[in-house]
Amino acid sequence: MRIPLIAGNWKMNKTVTEARSFVEAVQGKLPAADVVETAIAAPALFLQTMLEANTEDVLRIGAEACYYEDDGAYTGETSPRALHEMGIPYTIVGHSERRRYFNETDDVINRKVQAVFRNGMTPIVCCDETMGRRESGEKIHWVVNQVTAALKGVSPEDAAKIVIAYEPSWAIGSGTSASTDQAEEGCYLIRQTLADIYSDDLANGVRILYGGSVKPDNIAGLMAKNNVDGVLAGGSSLDENSFIQLANYQNL
Numbered sequence: 019m020r021i022p023l024i025a026g027n028w029k030m031n032k033t034v035t036e037a038r039s040f041v042e043a044v045q046g047k048l049p050a051a052d053v054v055e056t057a058i059a060a061p062a063l064f065l066q067t068m069l070e071a072n073t074e075d076v077l078r079i080g081a082e083a084c085y086y087e088d089d090g091a092y093t094g095e096t097s098p099r100a101l102h103e104m105g106i107p108y109t110i111v112g113h114s115e116r117r118r119y120f121n122e123t124d125d126v127i128n129r130k131v132q133a134v135f136r137n138g139m140t141p142i143v144c145c146d147e148t149m150g151r152r153e154s155g156e157k158i159h160w161v162v163n164q165v166t167a168a169l170k171g172v173s174p175e176d177a178a179k180i181v182i183a184y185e186p187s188w189a190i191g192s193g194t195s196a197s198t199d200q201a202e203e204g205c206y207l208i209r210q211t212l213a214d215i216y217s218d219d220l221a222n223g224v225r226i227l228y229g230g231s232v233k234p235d236n237i238a239g240l241m242a243k244n245n246v247d248g249v250l251a252g253g254s255s256l257d258e259n260s261f262i263q264l265a266n267y268q269n270l
């Protein structure tokens with residue numbers, strides 16, 4: 019059974035003080051992790067404070083990015099080895115903003131996926147799709163190519179643990195989510211790609227999330243789709259009440 023995963027990606031927002039108050043505010047208000055898993059990916063400099071404030075230990079505290087080497091002369095980068103030592107279970111890899119603004123290529127993303135697994139964490143790998151590509155009918159190959167490239171050389175044991183997020187960049191930050199059918203189509207395609215690379219069994223066990231303008235008022239429709247196992251929310255994960263609503267989408 020795929021346990022739904024409701025994850026937030028804070029991007030470059032908040033301060034340490036604000037991050038602490040958010041984590042304090044959600045204690046006791048999130049579903050049990052074996053029913054609906056919840057996670058927030060936050061900037062590395064907040065993580066220790068968030069872990070300390072997370073007394074109930076239901077919310078998973080994740081990172082937004084890391085480097086593909088464990089240590090070394092890479093000024094300003096975040097070590098996956100150090101994240102693991104802190105007790106961080108998840109790291110986002112390959113967000114469209116990393117691809118676009120920081121020139122992360124499929125090869126870099128593949129190295130990062132391997133580094134995250136090597137250090138005992140789970141990557142949440144994001145796949146992008148632009149409106150231009152969608153309209154030209156090219157989208158299908160693009161998402162397939164991104165998943166295939168991200169998983170190059172990844173063993174079935176590791177791939178079985180991966181989380182993949184379908185995040186069309188035309189829906190990110192736009193205020194308008196993809197339709198529930200579009201979200202389902204993207205997530206289904208990703209599952210088919212996993213089945214082609216590995217096996218049906220493996221593909222059926224992997225959680226695939228939808229991201230792009232997910233809000234409390236549209237999450238239930240998205241989550242009702244067969245291949246949508248969770249969401250990756252940006253803006254609506256910043257406010258604690260809105261995140262609590264997303265996490266409790268089954269009661270909305």
Ligand code: 13P
Pocket residue numbers: 027113185189190191192193229230231232250251252253254
């Ligand atoms: P928004 O929810 O703000 O559209 O952002 C989505 C996103 O990029 C999550 O990674």
